[in-house]
Amino acid sequence: MTEGVLEGVKVIDLTHYIAGPYCTKLMADYGAEVIKIEPPEGDPCRMIGPFPGDIPHKEKGGYFLYLNSNKKSVVLDLKQPQDKEQLLALVKDADIVVENFAPHVMQDLGLTYDTLSQANPRIIMASISNFGQTGPYKDWKATEIVVEAIGGNMYVSGDYDREPLSFGVPLYQFVAGQNALAGALIALWERERSSQGQHIDVSLTEAVTACLPYAFQYYTYIGAVWRRGPRRRILFGVDLWPCKDGHVGLSVIRSTDFEEIAGFLGAAELFDPKFSTPDGREEHYEELKQHYLAALAEKGKDEFFNEAHAWRLMASRELLPTELLQCEQLLDRGYFLQAEHPVAGRLSLPGEVLGLTESPASLRSPAPLLGQHTEAVLGLLR
Amino acid sequence: MADLPLKGIRILEASDILALPTAMSIMADMGAEVIHVEYHQRPNFYRFLGPFPESRPGANWHDRSAAFNASNRSKLSLSLNLGSPKGRDIFLKLVKKSDVVAENFSARVMGNFGLHYPELKKVKDDIIMLSNTGYGHSGPWRDYVGMAQVIEAAITAHVTGYPDRLPGKAGQSIMDLIVAWNIVNAIMLALLFRRRTGKGQWIDHSMLQACIPVAIGPLMDAVMNGRDQMRRGNRDAVHAPQGCYPCQGDDDWVVISITSDEEWQAFVQATDGPAWAGDPRFATEAGRMAAHDELDRHISAWTAGQDKIAIMELLQQAGVPAGAVLKNKEVLANPHYQARSFWELVSHPPETGIGARWYSGRPFTMSRTPGKARRATAPLAYDNKYILEELLELDEDTILDLEDEGVIATYLTGAEVGDMRVGNMPGGYRPASPTPQGLVERGDAQSFDADYNEVLGQKVSGPSAAKGRIPLGE
Numbered sequence: 001m002t003e004g005v006l007e008g009v010k011v012i013d014l015t016h017y018i019a020g021p022y023c024t025k026l027m028a029d030y031g032a033e034v035i036k037i038e039p040p041e042g043d044p045c046r047m048i049g050p051f052p053g054d055i056p057h058k059e060k061g062g063y064f065l066y067l068n069s070n071k072k073s074v075v076l077d078l079k080q081p082q083d084k085e086q087l088l089a090l091v092k093d094a095d096i097v098v099e100n101f102a103p104h105v106m107q108d109l110g111l112t113y114d115t116l117s118q119a120n121p122r123i124i125m126a127s128i129s130n131f132g133q134t135g136p137y138k139d140w141k142a143t144e145i146v147v148e149a150i151g152g153n154m155y156v157s158g159d160y161d162r163e164p165l166s167f168g169v170p171l172y173q174f175v176a177g178q179n180a181l182a183g184a185l186i187a188l189w190e191r192e193r194s195s196q197g198q199h200i201d202v203s204l205t206e207a208v209t210a211c212l213p214y215a216f217q218y219y220t221y222i223g224a225v226w227r228r229g230p231r232r233r234i235l236f237g238v239d240l241w242p243c244k245d246g247h248v249g250l251s252v253i254r255s256t257d258f259e260e261i262a263g264f265l266g267a268a269e270l271f272d273p274k275f276s277t278p279d280g281r282e283e284h285y286e287e288l289k290q291h292y293l294a295a296l297a298e299k300g301k302d303e304f305f306n307e308a309h310a311w312r313l314m315a316s317r318e319l320l321p322t323e324l325l326q327c328e329q330l331l332d333r334g335y336f337l338q339a340e341h342p343v344a345g346r347l348s349l350p351g352e353v354l355g356l357t358e359s360p361a362s363l364r365s366p367a368p369l370l371g372q373h374t375e376a377v378l379g380l381l382r
Numbered sequence: 383m384a385d386l387p388l389k390g391i392r393i394l395e396a397s398d399i400l401a402l403p404t405a406m407s408i409m410a411d412m413g414a415e416v417i418h419v420e421y422h423q424r425p426n427f428y429r430f431l432g433p434f435p436e437s438r439p440g441a442n443w444h445d446r447s448a449a450f451n452a453s454n455r456s457k458l459s460l461s462l463n464l465g466s467p468k469g470r471d472i473f474l475k476l477v478k479k480s481d482v483v484a485e486n487f488s489a490r491v492m493g494n495f496g497l498h499y500p501e502l503k504k505v506k507d508d509i510i511m512l513s514n515t516g517y518g519h520s521g522p523w524r525d526y527v528g529m530a531q532v533i534e535a536a537i538t539a540h541v542t543g544y545p546d547r548l549p550g551k552a553g554q555s556i557m558d559l560i561v562a563w564n565i566v567n568a569i570m571l572a573l574l575f576r577r578r579t580g581k582g583q584w585i586d587h588s589m590l591q592a593c594i595p596v597a598i599g600p601l602m603d604a605v606m607n608g609r610d611q612m613r614r615g616n617r618d619a620v621h622a623p624q625g626c627y628p629c630q631g632d633d634d635w636v637v638i639s640i641t642s643d644e645e646w647q648a649f650v651q652a653t654d655g656p657a658w659a660g661d662p663r664f665a666t667e668a669g670r671m672a673a674h675d676e677l678d679r680h681i682s683a684w685t686a687g688q689d690k691i692a693i694m695e696l697l698q699q700a701g702v703p704a705g706a707v708l709k710n711k712e713v714l715a716n717p718h719y720q721a722r723s724f725w726e727l728v729s730h731p732p733e734t735g736i737g738a739r740w741y742s743g744r745p746f747t748m749s750r751t752p753g754k755a756r757r758a759t760a761p762l763a764y765d766n767k768y769i770l771e772e773l774l775e776l777d778e779d780t781i782l783d784l785e786d787e788g789v790i791a792t793y794l795t796g797a798e799v800g801d802m803r804v805g806n807m808p809g810g811y812r813p814a815s816p817t818p819q820g821l822v823e824r825g826d827a828q829s830f831d832a833d834y835n836e837v838l839g840q841k842v843s844g845p846s847a848a849k850g851r852i853p854l855g856e
Contacts, residue, residue, distance in 0.1 A: 005571045005572075005574055005575040005578075006571070006574070022595065026567065030571055048599075049599075049603075049619070049620070050599065050602050050603035050606055050607060050609075051606070052606045052607065053607070054607070062598070062599060062602025062603060062605070062606060063598060063599060063602065065602065066595070066598045066602060067598075113749070131718060132722055132747075134721065134722055135718045135719075135721040135722045136717055136718050136721055137698075137718040140698045140703075141698065141701060141702070141703040142639075142703050142705065143618075143621075143624070143639040143641060143703050145616060145618075145624060145626075145637050145639050145705075146637055146639055146703050146704065146705035147705070148637075149626070149635075149636075149637040149705035149706060149707045149708065150705040150706065150708055150713075150716075151708075151713070152708055152709075152710060152713040153552065153553050154552075154626065154635075154637070154707045155635075155707050155708060155709050155710070156553070156554060156710075157551075157552035157553055158544075158550070158552070159544065159547065159550075160825055162544060163616070163625075163626040163627075163628070163635060164626050164635055164707050165542070165543065165544070165550060165552055165615065165616065165626075166552065166616050166626075166637075167538060167542050167552045167553070167556075168538060168540075168541030168542035168543070168600075168613050168614065169538055169541060169542070169596055169597045169599055169600065170596075170599075171538065171556065171560075171596045174560070174595055174596045175559070175560060175563065175596075175745070176745075178560070178563040178564060178567060179563060179745040179746045180746060181567050182408070182563060182566045182567055182570065182746055183746035183747075183748055185567060185570035185571065185574065186387050186388065186412055186570060186748065186751075187387070187748060187751075188574065189387060189388070189570060189573060189574060189577075190384075190387035190388075190751055192577070193385075194384060194750075196750065198748055198749045198750040198751065199748075199749040200746055200747065200748055200749070201746070201747040201749070202745065202746045202747075203722070203745075205718075206719075206722070206724055206743070206745055207745045209713060209719075209724070209742060209745075210559070210742050210743070210744065210745035211553060211554075211556055211559040211560075211745075212553065212554050212742075213400055213404065213449065213452055213453055213554055213555060213558070213559070214431075214433075214448055214449040214452050214554065215554055215710050216452075216710050216713065216714060216740070216741075216742060217433065217448035217449065217451075217452050217739075217741075218433055218448070218710060218821075218827065219710045219711045219714060219831075219834060219838075220448070220714070220739045220740050220741075220834070220838060220840065221432075221433045221434065221435050221436075221448040221739065222433045222434075222435075222436065222437050222817070222818050222821075222830070222834075223818050223830045223831045223832060223833075223834030223835075224433070224818040224821050224822070224826075224827040224829075224830045225709050225710060225711055225827050225828045225829045225830060225831075226710055226821075226826065226827055226828075227633065227709075227825075227826065227827060227828040229824070229825055229826040230824075230825045230826075238531040238534075238551055239548070239551075240535055240539055240548055240549050241548065242548070247535075247539070247540075247548065247549050249531075249535060251529075251531065309523075309525070309526045309527075312527075314527045314529065314532065315526075315532070316531060316532045316535035316536070317535060317536065318535055318536070318539050318540050318549050319535075319536040319537070319540075320540055320604075320610040321540070321597070321600045321601045321603065321604035321610050321611070322604045322608060322609075322610050324536070324537070324594070324601060324604070325601070325604055325605065328521075328522055328523075329517050329518075329521045329522055329523040329590070330590070330591070332520065332521035332522060333518055333520055333521050333588070333591070335591055335594075344606075347602075347605055347606075348605050349605075350591070350594050350595055350598070350601075352591060353564065353591055353592055353594075353595060354564060354567060354568040354571065354585070354587065354592070355512075355518070355568060355585045355586045355587035355588055355591065355592075356568060356571060356572060356575075356583065356585055357583055357584050357585065357586055358572075358575065358581060358582075358583030358584075359571070359572075359575045359583065
């Protein structure tokens with residue numbers, strides 16, 4: 001058993017749903033002691049599906065079971081003065097507090113960074129919220145699609161002739177969790193020098209904006225309002241197209257790639273010199289598309305993916321979730337770890353996310369039952 | 383003022399494209415000294431992408447590409463051919479003086495250079511090396527090329543997109559950004575581990591493994607129920623209504639996302655309780671979900687002809703989650719972003735002719751050691767002198783020899799730039815430089831403003847620097 005990187009680091013986890021829990025989940029995976037404080041009714045994430053057999057159950061939620069493995073669950077009602085005192089006692093010898101309430105909540109509870117740092121000047125606090133801790137929108141409500149809209153992602157996503165599009169998964173919740181982790185780890189590094197903690201403010205909307213590498217530069221460099229473009233008119237960009245049993249794609253990166261694509265697909269029609277240049281391919285787009293889709297229709301996705309790489313082409317294939325679980329590459333690298341949960345049973349969960357070879361992630365315990373560690377953790381305080 | 387938090391950490395970066403450069407740029411903002419190594423004949427692909435200032439590439443276009451400049455600030459630039467014995471030698475000398483080496487070549491490249499982890503460890507025992515590839519350095523796919531779009535196809539495309547169309551993608555190279563933030567975290571953990579144990583390590587970072595958690599919902603459905611979820615467009619799985627609705631203006635939209643019966647009632651009130659909204663079927667989540675198409679028609683009829691910002695503010699004040707779909711210039715000008723000083727005006731060296739431009743801040747703010755854009759993206763080879771003369775203490779003759787042999791290059795213009803290429807692209811490359819009018823005609827831009835530099839307060843003719851408010855529309 002290798003040592004966990006964050007062994008000896010104690011985290012008080014006041015998070016719920018996805019963004020905060022993903023941050024503390026990574027801390028827990030890499031060895032931190034994460035004490036998850038839940039209200040008496042539990043983290044609402046417990047009631048987000050999928051559930052086995054679609055039957056809602058607070059110990060069987062798919063998101064919860066992944067996001068909270070390796071953590072301890074302690075139930076506290078922070079509106080009760082004595083429970084709040086117990087929280088402050090926990091904070092006294094903790095290193096990190098993470099929370100993702102609306103900004104007014106911690107304030108209303110009297111648990112601001114200033115209060116916590118008076119109890120423990122070394123405490124690092126990371127706050128994740130939809131719009132950040134300051135600014136005119138700070139008390140606004142949001143869901144994933146709202147932050148994608150305001151952050152600038154939706155306007156550049158989707159098809160030219162349709163409404164702007166958001167991701168099919170709450171992707172930026174995870175990104176904000178990553179961002180909060182970065183702030184917390186950098187603060188932990190810095191604390192060795194200064195012996196002081198600090199407060200980290202993560203805004204989900206800004207997380208969206210920071211994930212757009214050059215959409216804004218189209219305006220700051222040439223004044224153009226970049227939008228979701230026509231389906232690229234080039235067949236060999238980022239898009240996926242139907243093959244015999246799924247969806248696949250090929251990209252032209254190098255100038256000779258198209259010849260190799262034609263060779264790989266073995267379609268005589270593609271060797272026509274009028275298709276040999278990018279301009280030619282754009283000009284004869286519709287005709288090329290017909291030949292290309294006809295050639296793809298002959299190929300199965302597995303065969304396509306492996307053969308294209310033998311030609312050293314950049315190939316994409318859609319992997320359905322059930323296929324991802326069977327992906328030979330992930331299985332070969334031992335990506336999925338097995339959890340034994342007392343209520344939900346045996347589960348495959350993603351393991352090594354960061355790629356550390358000397359101090360990898362471990363799965364030490366499944367997601368906790370609600371309040372499972374209340375006695376054990378609070379007993380130590382008495 | 384406290385020192386930047388990563389002061390004293392030196393990182394050697396050998397990279398291409400977007401993910402690793404972005405990660406290293408953030409670490410440089412936080413105080414690490416990042417030496418960005420590029421071979422001048424095969425520099426980063428993003429140097430070729432543009433757009434270029436005022437659509438003018440110029441003789442030194444490789445230093446003027448917005449896509450490159452947006453993801454490489456705060457670093458030092460060194461030109462070096464790692465494929466030559468002398469280049470390798472210089473790299474190893476730098477490894478000896480560094481804490482971290484980060485690279486994102488295909489799995490076999492660093493080995494071919496004689497620069498894989500065991501070689502680095504020989505010269506510096508506690509070195510941390512990060513290798514980023516699509517699928518990792520082991521396993522049957524280790525040599526497969528995996529860029530962001532390929533990873534997106536594998537993880538989120540199936541559940542993203544319009545239900546009546548092909549699997550879709552969203553954002554711009556989103557998986558590269560998830561990878562970037564993951565790399566920062568991986569390196570920070572390795573540094574903390576080294577501090578505690580004295581041990582360095584190799585980080586075998588796989589983009590596929592890094593990004594899978596974002597799709598944990600569909601994945602857990604597969605784990606628990608053996609089921610593959612399908613894409614739902616902009617709708618939510620359980621709450622209704624949620625969608626993107628048309629507004630007054632050219633390609634203007636607002637999203638509305640109602641997650642409870644209370645929010646539905648608040649929405650009805652805010653819209654002055656139209657007759658259709660009183661339908662008892664709409665009082666429950668299940669009823670609204672069953673009638674989603676019908677609700678979408680009613681809501682679209684209400685939003686059409688109204689201003690998207692006004693709708694957003696009206697609904698937010700009523701406690702209903704709503705957001706205008708902001709265009710790039712609207713996010714730049716947005717009062718909330720302005721109040722939080724999210725954008726940073728960064729001054730480029732005068733020889734680049736770029737002037738001062740606004741760039742995105744960091745996705746986390748630290749109260750005591752906030753970090754900053756320390757300098758603009760360096761022109762290629764800008765810091766050769768400091769690195770070779772001061773850091774490595776090479777004498778002038780040695781440096782001149784290295785230059786004669788093409789191991790390094792100094793500031794490049796004209797003909798030398800013409801030798802640059804991507805992959806096996808022929809020499810003499812001139813980058814495309816679409817005009818904003820051209821982009822509108824092609825459909826890639828909705829509109830353009832000729833006076834954007836004045837609107838943004840960007841001084842493009844001379845140096846200037848500031849952080850904070852963009853004087854937009856004032």
